Amino acid sequence: EADIYQTPRYLVIGTGKKITLECSQTMGHDKMYWYQQDPGMELHLIHYSYGVNSTEKGDLSSESTVSRIRTEHFPLTLESARPSHTSQYLCASSTRLNEQFFGPGTRLTVL
Amino acid sequence: DAKTTQPPSMDCAEGRAANLPCNHSTISGNEYVYWYRQIHSQGPQYIIHGLKNNETNEMASLIITEDRKSSTLILPHATLRDTAVYYCIVKEADSWGKLQFGAGTQVVVTP
Numbered sequence: 001e002a003d004i005y006q007t008p009r010y011l012v013i014g015t016g017k018k019i020t021l022e023c024s025q026t027m028g029h030d031k032m033y034w035y036q037q038d039p040g041m042e043l044h045l046i047h048y049s050y051g052v053n054s055t056e057k058g059d060l061s062s063e064s065t066v067s068r069i070r071t072e073h074f075p076l077t078l079e080s081a082r083p084s085h086t087s088q089y090l091c092a093s094s095t096r097l098n099e100q101f102f103g104p105g106t107r108l109t110v111l
Numbered sequence: 112d113a114k115t116t117q118p119p120s121m122d123c124a125e126g127r128a129a130n131l132p133c134n135h136s137t138i139s140g141n142e143y144v145y146w147y148r149q150i151h152s153q154g155p156q157y158i159i160h161g162l163k164n165n166e167t168n169e170m171a172s173l174i175i176t177e178d179r180k181s182s183t184l185i186l187p188h189a190t191l192r193d194t195a196v197y198y199c200i201v202k203e204a205d206s207w208g209k210l211q212f213g214a215g216t217q218v219v220v221t222p
Contacts, residue, residue, distance in 0.1 A: 033209060043155070043212040058209065090154045098145065098202055100210060102154030 003027055006091050006103035013081055014111050021076045021106045023091030032074040033100070035090040036060060043090065049074055081110045115199045120217040123193075129186040131216055133199030136180040141203050144175060145210065146184045148195040155198065155212070158184065189220045 003026040013019055025032065034047040035058075045058030049068040063085070064078050074093075078085055088107050094100040116134040123129040135144065145160040159166055159173045161182075166173045172185040186193055198215040 035212075042214055043149075045209050045211075048209050059211075088152075092154070097160070098143070098210060099157045099160065100147070100155070101157065105152075105154050 004091065004093055004101050004103040006089075006106050008106060009104060010107050010109075012109045012111065015080075015082055017081050019078050019081055019108070021089055021091075021108070023074045023076070023103055024072050025074075025093040025101070025103075026072060027093060027095075027101070028071065029093035029095060029101075030071065031094045032068070033092045033094070034058070034064075034066060034074070034076050035092065036062065037088045037090060037105075039088075047076065081108075083110045086110050115201055115213060117197075117199050117213070117216045119214065120219070122219050122221060123186075123189045125191060125220055125222050126188055129189040129193065129218060129220070131184040131186075131197050131199075131218065132181065133184070134181045135199070135201045138179050138201050142201045143203070144173065144179075144182050145200040145202060146171070146173065147198045147200065147210075147212070148193075149198070149215070150192075150195040158197075189218075191220050191222065194218060194220045 005024050007022045030051040032049045035043045036046050037043045044060035046062040047066040049055050055066050064076050086109050088105050090105045091103040092100045143160050146158040147155045149155040161173045175182045196215040200210050
């Protein structure tokens, strides 16, 4: 079983609040990813990182930002949450051969 | 990265083998075939990957045609817990790129 963790699992928050979604992995993987997925819809990559101090935007434009100060930690931040940010956010890390391991996800609801 | 084509859905009887097809006619020589699945509301799960030889692990078997333009994921004895969306992805293994998840195949295993 993969050792990748996300907190919180569920978050309900009001419009305008700043939030940070946490993601940590203990496998020593350099590559990490954030995906966004609405119910019944496809996964969309919003951010990825090749290693410490490396971050890139994914295929889907997102108002969120990420940081990668430590190999094991890849948090995602929304400075001012809006109802349009309501979605499930999935974090993943991968081996050199692109075997991606996913966390359980954070289901975000912005009221 | 090569594009893949999968049927949108398929049903399978519990205890029978499930054969999931995937077409990837534009695959290049150094691209691998990856299979993932996503059980409802959970993060995707890595299943298997291969280059040109058939591969087998504890979860499934992967059969790749000799011309590598298509492949089949085989779940040898489907159980109700195998009900999920299955994604076929083509990607260079040792590259820094990200995986592109498409719509996948919704597999429903029935009693």
